[in-house]
Amino acid sequence: MTEPSHEMKPQTLPDIAAILQRMSITRALAVAATAVCATATATLGFAGPAQADQVMQGVYGYTQGDVTAEWTIYPSCVPTVGDLRANLELPVACRLHVAPSNTYVAGGDARLTNNVWQFSTTKKNGMTCPDGVTKAPIMETYEFDDITMTGTRSVSYADACNGEVLGNLVTYPFTLAYKGPLSIPVDRYPLYCEPGGLKRCF
Structure with a gap:
């Protein structure tokens, strides 16, 4: 009984040309699919964090009539x-730490x-009695x-000084008037937030 031959048939030049043509078509389709996915990702908003809205930062002059401070x-x-x-970087999720230059404000x-x-x-000793x-x-x-750059300062107190x-x-x-930048820049968003899932920040 004659055993089947496992010897591979040599490839002819027309066969090799056909293989190369199929490889080129497959590669072109893969590149096109990648481009479509990238476009869809950008359109649907799966890109990085949204541009942060600006908030106040720096040194500001405070003027309230004759009262001046920074x-x-x-x-x-x-x-x-x-x-x-x-992540949406919005001012509503910010705090502004305000440090006065003197005790007038x-x-x-x-x-x-x-x-x-x-x-x-609250100022414990904010008012002097008669x-x-x-x-x-x-x-x-x-x-x-x-x-x-305008504001109001409200001062309230209950009955005091023995009536x-x-x-x-x-x-x-x-x-308020902007006077200059901070002496040491600060990172407005110091926490790292996970890119997916529950978006935990730490």
């Missing part, structure tokens, strides 16, 4: 997760509320618009 503002933000495709951590930045602080010695607490609230001073709320307007 605010040094450091932003600190975390990404806002939208539809889990990309207060500082604090401002948050964006109703399109204005706002922070409040006797010139006794002190009373006050509450100060600062609200400012980073577009118009000599009745509770009141006084509001003072002020303006």
